[in-house]
Amino acid sequence: MLDNSIWKNCCILGIFGLIAGILLSVTYEKTKDKIAESERKIAKKIYFEIIPVERHDNDILSDTTDIPEEYLSLLGVKKGKVNLVRKNNQLVAIIVPVTSSDGYSGDIKMLVGINVNGTIAATRVLSHKETLGLGDKLDISKSDWILSFNGKSLSNPKPESWKLKKDGGYFDQFTGATITPRAVVSQVLNALVYYEKDKLRLFEEFSAYNPVIAENILGDKN
Amino acid sequence: MFGISYKEIINNGLWKNNAALVQLLGLCPLLAVSSSVVKATGISLATMLILTFTNIIVSLMRNKVSGVIKIPSFVIIIATLTTCTELIMKAFTYELYILLGIFVPLIVTNGVILGRANDFASKNNVLKSALDGIMIGAGFSFVLLTIGAIREILGVGTIFSNMDLLFGSFAASWTIRFFSEGYGFLIFVLPPGAFIIMGILIALKNVLNSKVARHDKNEDGSLKKGVKRIRTTGTIT
Numbered sequence: 001m002l003d004n005s006i007w008k009n010c011c012i013l014g015i016f017g018l019i020a021g022i023l024l025s026v027t028y029e030k031t032k033d034k035i036a037e038s039e040r041k042i043a044k045k046i047y048f049e050i051i052p053v054e055r056h057d058n059d060i061l062s063d064t065t066d067i068p069e070e071y072l073s074l075l076g077v078k079k080g081k082v083n084l085v086r087k088n089n090q091l092v093a094i095i096v097p098v099t100s101s102d103g104y105s106g107d108i109k110m111l112v113g114i115n116v117n118g119t120i121a122a123t124r125v126l127s128h129k130e131t132l133g134l135g136d137k138l139d140i141s142k143s144d145w146i147l148s149f150n151g152k153s154l155s156n157p158k159p160e161s162w163k164l165k166k167d168g169g170y171f172d173q174f175t176g177a178t179i180t181p182r183a184v185v186s187q188v189l190n191a192l193v194y195y196e197k198d199k200l201r202l203f204e205e206f207s208a209y210n211p212v213i214a215e216n217i218l219g220d221k222n
Numbered sequence: 223m224f225g226i227s228y229k230e231i232i233n234n235g236l237w238k239n240n241a242a243l244v245q246l247l248g249l250c251p252l253l254a255v256s257s258s259v260v261k262a263t264g265i266s267l268a269t270m271l272i273l274t275f276t277n278i279i280v281s282l283m284r285n286k287v288s289g290v291i292k293i294p295s296f297v298i299i300i301a302t303l304t305t306c307t308e309l310i311m312k313a314f315t316y317e318l319y320i321l322l323g324i325f326v327p328l329i330v331t332n333g334v335i336l337g338r339a340n341d342f343a344s345k346n347n348v349l350k351s352a353l354d355g356i357m358i359g360a361g362f363s364f365v366l367l368t369i370g371a372i373r374e375i376l377g378v379g380t381i382f383s384n385m386d387l388l389f390g391s392f393a394a395s396w397t398i399r400f401f402s403e404g405y406g407f408l409i410f411v412l413p414p415g416a417f418i419i420m421g422i423l424i425a426l427k428n429v430l431n432s433k434v435a436r437h438d439k440n441e442d443g444s445l446k447k448g449v450k451r452i453r454t455t456g457t458i459t
Contacts, residue, residue, distance in 0.1 A: 020302040027306045031313035038316035133408040
């Protein structure tokens with residue numbers, strides 16, 4: 001009986017699928033919280049490297065605002081959120097996600113922390129596929145090159161010097177790799193450009209004190 | 223195959239029919255994640271676990287499932303176990319999971335697992351199938367760990383680095399450094415290094431086998447009394 005065997009096989013496979021589904025959903029339910037916690041822990045570690053704990057009193061992981069659509073292509077991301085760093089209800093810095101596709105292979109995903117005065121707090125590379133041993137000096141565990149951005153801004157060095165020394169700019173390349181650091185430098189610069197363009201909105205919406213307005217009214221350059 | 227002894231199962235899994243060196247199965251994780259000991263250990267444990275449990279379940283079902291739905295049901299079992307393992311790894315060894323990336327879910331496609339389910343577990347009892355899973359897994363893990371250790375030593379100059387990702391913070395001090403960073407042979411970290419070491423290991427195994435075979439032969443080339451010829455290539459079915 002052909003019909004009979006098809007029917008039987010269907011039932012067996014169906015039961016298999018059902019058991020598999022139950023097993024999977026149980027495992028998922030049991031591990032869900034733990035996974036979320038692990039993910040948060042790792043994310044927190046990187047965010048706290050960029051902005052030390054003592055500089056803020058808000059939850060920077062969930063205190064975010066969407067990046068306005070017109071800046072998405074500048075930052076190289078499809079959609080993204082800026083993390084706001086606040087203390088006493090006052091914006092002290094933002095953390096901008098940027099992605100560069102100009103690396104040697106694949107996307108380089110980074111976070112750039114920018115202080116409200118326009119200087120870089122710190123930059124970290126989240127993920128990349130650059131050549132091991134050459135391009136991976138982006139990682140803080142391999143080299144401290146990434147720290148050379150700390151304290152830099154659009155006026156120091158001047159935007160036209162946001163290049164590698166090899167290209168007549170300010171930043172060091174690293175041995176054996178030019179494409180990778182070039183991609184990172186130009187994308188970190190884009191993060192600064194984004195902040196410069198969007199900062200008025202950020203202050204208006206998220207800060208009790210607005211240094212941009214203060215500067216204009218009082219001539220307060222600090 | 224039906225009357226296979228426990229000793230034979232152990233010998234098969236670890237040496238004679240070694241999944242990595244003889245059957246050349248599961249090469250994708252073998253070559254891709256063997257760049258350090260910690261990655262190799264992670265994939266080894268996961269593969270061994272999935273292999274053993276798949277064998278047990280398949281063996282339990284061997285009289286109920288047959289014919290056309292055999293392979294689909296094996297695939298469901300393997301995929302379910304792999305996803306469960308993936309979730310558990312993600313929950314407890316998140317950083318290692320990120321390091322291993324796509325290769326944890328890819329265990330589903332590891333030919334060793336489907337191969338053992340179909341060739342062995344569907345024809346043998348639960349105890350033998352479980353042992354077969356452990357032994358085949360151990361043989362595979364042994365090769366994976368060896369390649370991982372050699373690549374890590376030559377390529378990076380360390381061994382057992384980042385073991386804390388798998389075994390908790392007390393393992394952080396296990397790292398042994400042989401020479402300073404930046405002096406490693408880059409080629410061993412990159413994929414070609416995996417192929418080269420893999421090739422050397424297979425060659426070594428074959429040399430050993432032929433030594434044993436020669437040792438067991440009389441001068442005229444016939445087998446000495448009481449010794450069996452060892453098979454160096456091909457698979458046992």
